[in-house]
Amino acid sequence: MSNLSSLSQLIHALSKAEKRSFSQYAALQQRGKSYLSLYEIIRKGKSADIERDFMLANPDSDFVSTVQYLRTLLIKTLLTLRNEQADEELLLNGILEIKLLFRKGLIDDAFKLITKYKALARKAEKFDYCMLLEKMELQHQNWHQFDGIPDEGQLVKLQSHLRRNIQYELNLADHSALFELLYFRYLQNGNVLSDKDKDHLNDLVVTEMNLSGNQRFESFDLNRNHLLFQSVYFMMTGDHRSSLRTYYELDKLFGQYAHLWQDEPIVYINHIRGILNNLFNTQQVSEMDYFTGKLRVLSQKNPQLIIDQVICVAELKKSLMLRQFEKGIILIEKEFAQLFSHTDLLVASDKAELSLFAGLIYFHSKQYRKSAVLLRKIIYLEPTKNNWLWKMIKWLNLLVHIELNDYDYLQNETGSVERLLKKQSIYYPTDKALMHYVKRLPLCMNRKAKVSLAKECLTHIESPEKNRYEIQFLNTMNIQFWLSHKLTTK
Template sequence: MFSIDQLHTLVQTLTKSEKRYFKLVCSLQEGDKAYLTLFNLLENQLEGGGALYEVLEKQFPGSSVEPVRKHLYRVLMKALRLYECEKTTENKLASLMQDARILFAKGLTELGFDQLEKIKKLAMRTEKHLYYLMAARLELQQLVRTQFSTLDETQLLRKQQQWQTVMQREQTSHQHSALYEILLCRYWKNGLVRSMNEQTRLNDLLLEEHQIIARNPQKNSFEAQRLHLHFQSVFFLMTNDAEGSLRAFYDLHELFQRHQDLWTDTPIYYIHLLDGILTDLRGLQRYDDMDYFLDRLATLTALPEGLSLLARYLTFIHRLARLNDTSQTADAVALVRTVASTLERELPGLPANVVALVRLSVARTYRDGGQPTLALKHVNAVLNDRATAGRTALQSQLWYNQARLLNLMIHTDLGNLDYLRYELRSVERKLKADKKLYQVERSMLSYLKGFLMGKPDTTFIPTVQQLADEPTERQLVLALGLAKWAADNCRNTEASQKQLVD
């Protein structure tokens, strides 16, 4: 059951036009409109949590808010469905399906069949095969009701064969999508391949993908090409072939530009495409080439609110990464300040991995900007997050290790040596247990152990520079800002030791 907090979040994410449409729907209804009072309250109350409940208690004493809350949710969702019904091809197809069912129910069989033909043609043109299958199945059901009065057996067999052909095509597409989703899940959860075992598991997926393509008669369709290029780009990215991944992403971007009418209903794939290109360009340190794709991502403001928010924060992450990587710290801090007032309110509307990346990017910026306390606040928010499926699931995320390493770096800057000793042992145990003690982690832990004993490793800076040149380690080195931190920390340590000697 949805809570008042979730309803408050829903209201806060509405666009101005959605709010106007909702109020127009409300004006057509008669009777008590306490639900509209609740809507106005949730719209005007920007702060959630305890502050929201205090206002609700005054306006709706006792438990009187419960029936109002439920009714508001029903009316609001109905209004949003009506508002969206003609905006996308899928919504148009769904509306046409509903129209066809109504026409058949009213006995207007001929008009119903005409409607189904429209659906099938639109579905095939836009590669929405599931809607074709639903329309074709409804057509066959209605033909049974009419005792096949309008066609002979040959025509019936042709319709059944066409349904079977489209069904097989959709099944192949589903299998291809499933492989891509598994690959994408591994990338978001575990990051780049950093061991032979991970490489072997990835090669198994690649072999399966080749087999699916070989038996796909529609391999030149937009959907088949999109899935293949997406799969290739992420595969190359995970196997540290940034050049190969970037080539696949560029091919994918060209494909999207040629068939804009076929993906506007599912813009999430275009967002993932731009995010992948920007990630590759950063990994290759081709920062000037990022401008065009950053502008493309920043212009995706006409999307549904959730996707628009995702595009905006991915743009923020990549712009912040470029500023941090190129040592433009003052500009990076200024960019963070532009979102500081809305950050906590908007983050719950983003996927968990994006929330973590936003916080870690902000934490790295504050750390580089000499504000370790603010940096620590965001790192702790990542480490203490329970919003996902619990701590075990959280620790399997790509960004969890990054957060723990960044936590060590910040406490080193703060000089919290007692805490650092405890946390260093904890991190090492965890990484060894998970078999994730890779080169960056090993080098950093070794340096910090020496640092705590007053004997910092003098080879740490060249080691970090060497790791930055290795594809398997470069992404983490860049994300942590490890090269700059190593230089600053070693310089400060040398200065401190010199003062003690003097």
């Protein structure tokens, strides 16, 4: 990400209070105010070329150095404004203070602070910091001839605490690794194709069951990883209702331990994203408003573009499921217009997801050109790691060009899509039926032949209720609705 993109994302993530405080802070600075001009250009979000507009207003200023200065000043201001530091920040600052005291020879004060921050680390379940503090304590007790340890029993106790925290971190690392591997497979391959393919996940499932069944420790992070593993496993095997139940358990856990994640809201945002995804796949869209409402509340204190992206995608999914396409267009062009003007600040997968569902709204509204423009911006970028998402984008792009009667493009792109599906092992029965349709369509010389081809394709595509392994693809693309429409369109 360029410095300008980083700066833009930082400015758009500021809360109203932070923007007000920054303006007051900047007014006290003696430096020339060209950086404030840049700040206002980015904050208003109306500039098509930020550098050009800045240089027109400030011809004697250097754009690159102003970007760097403004970014540095913003970060400095935000750090200064934090009235209440998070537990992790307190621990980091505490460790620096302890090191300083040891260097200056204030040994007793340093050991008192170690005791204080160990208690905080245990309360906040930051056992990695407990480990660091205990290691520091043992080192300095050794270097100062164990002056603060009354007997051997106390030393052995301190050593055992350190070993236990090391063992906990290893246990947490094992749990995290299993979830990360499973989630990576999900992003790469999507749902399994059959019960036989389901067995290929057994290596991770058995290991996770052994870890959970022989649990020596209890913490928010361990419980969260266990439930996340289960929920993703159920999603991969097409059991979205079980995945949803697991996510509800996870939601209770997040509610009980809100103080442990409130300073890292991305953890909770991704959790809500998982719930919304399962509600969509189980066609319970009426329940979505409750969880998008939680995100709206969260965005008041943490105005992040990713929150707007998750809310917008959920609302677009709801419009697709209810076939309220006009409402979806209002969301894109009015309610979330600012989000769509700043998609370059999103990570590739979030940008692709947003473009997919906006493209689907335009597609089903028969605004094919608008859908094509959105998809073109994504298609020619580097593919995202989420192969499942990338596949749907490629398919939608083909369907759009069918509606645009661009058969020359179809001929070139169809082979590319087929090679992609085979190479990445995500060639599902519905993909094969659609590929047959796309290949045969240019050969159909009249409406009767096209209707016959659409009927043939429909017979090979099961409903989402019957085909659990493709439920996400079928609900998202709404292929049956589109093909059924082909039977009646003249």
